Amino acid sequence: MKVLIVEDNAALTTIITTYLGRSGFVCEQVTDLKQALEKLYGFSYDIVLLDLTLPDGDGLTLLEQLKSKWSATGVLIMSAKNALDDRLKGLDMGADDYLPKPFHMAELNSRLKAIYRRRHQKGAVNLIFKEIMIQGETKQVELNNIVLDLTKKEFELLRYFMVNKNRLMTKQVIAEHLSGDYMDMADSFDFVYQHIKNIRRKIKDAGGQDYISTVYGGGYKMMES
Amino acid sequence: MKVLIVEDNAALTTIITTYLGRSGFVCEQVTDLKQALEKLYGFSYDIVLLDLTLPDGDGLTLLEQLKSKWSATGVLIMSAKNALDDRLKGLDMGADDYLPKPFHMAELNSRLKAIYRRRHQKGAVNLIFKEIMIQGETKQVELNNIVLDLTKKEFELLRYFMVNKNRLMTKQVIAEHLSGDYMDMADSFDFVYQHIKNIRRKIKDAGGQDYISTVYGGGYKMMES
DNA sequence: TTATATTTATGAAAGTACTCATCGTTGAGG
């Protein structure tokens, strides 16, 4: 979890970095808007921790750029200007949260975690396909009120089918999704067979249909019709 | 690997979709600029396959927006206008490649793969830390010309240390990186100990120092000094 | 220093993922 701290008060930056480091954040520090942009162009961050009063301009101008160019990055504004006006302006412009100075490190910590969780909650929505339901919150899979005991890969594969229901997907696509990185033609995708087999078995054992249909030479799909 | 095809010739789109589908691409199709923007705002794509002559305007205007708002997405221009002028204009504006019509499906395929690979080559750079070298191309790890035989997780952990050399990283950060998704405080990070142990052992067996230093209560780091 | 709690290290065992060899299926062409 990478955080870019944009703050000109060096003492505060150090405290934040030290504290957050303990809780599982990797922090980088810049002191003005120009440096912030340089960092943003070169690396990717999960969250930008943005002070509004900076030596070379208003933090809100950076917020604007962040929202248009790096929409995947979360923004937490921290500012001594606790005017309601400023707070609203920041949130209106798309900041994820606003933290008035001074604040406790514990609060900063929990707000950052909240932002991160909110943005990474891919599966937070409940997914439903016929009798199967995936609860986003608990990541539990139910079929007719029976809880399926799936391994991580099995869960990810089933979820992938449900997100992409009615769409045919090749072994390659599935393999890339499960392994998490690019796979060459030269790679073997045969391990997909095993996971398909296991999901089918577990669904069958719980009394479900074979929801996954094989398309010879094409791949697999879950059809709703 | 998701591709958005922006092309008003329906027959061509179908051929491309069918062919690419076989090679592991998931394709979506739109026929004009307006639809393309709607898709782009709603979903994320690895590559946009862009025709230049469209019913509601020049494809180059979309290219401009793509480069500013969706810089993570690759762009391959395909056009019947094979004027050198157009080709250069497209590449100047940041397209990843330009393919004159008509073209063979096999060529389209390999160009798309090339773009994808180029953009996803996180580890293509050679990393060096003291006697250890990671070859980006082959993903081989060498220590004094001895090749280390690392598992996937061990490799990823060592690479993570080398990318973040001199930086202290907590177990949590490392665990998140290795597992590939968000981990709660409630989760156990103890498996990190095993991978640390294994890497240390393999490096030692190959005649290297213990480059990974433990910071009690803080985490681990690889210090260069 | 000594006792105590916390953190890290380690070996063994359990659980999971992947490979391999083999067999069954599907569809194309004779």
Add this chain to the structure above:
DNA sequence: CCTCAACGATGAGTACTTTCATAAATATAA
């Protein structure tokens, strides 16, 4: 309809990952 080749399914074996229990190391406080 039969043959053949490509693809998919399956079980068993291997390699990898993670957990668990326990031991060692480190810090804190008496």
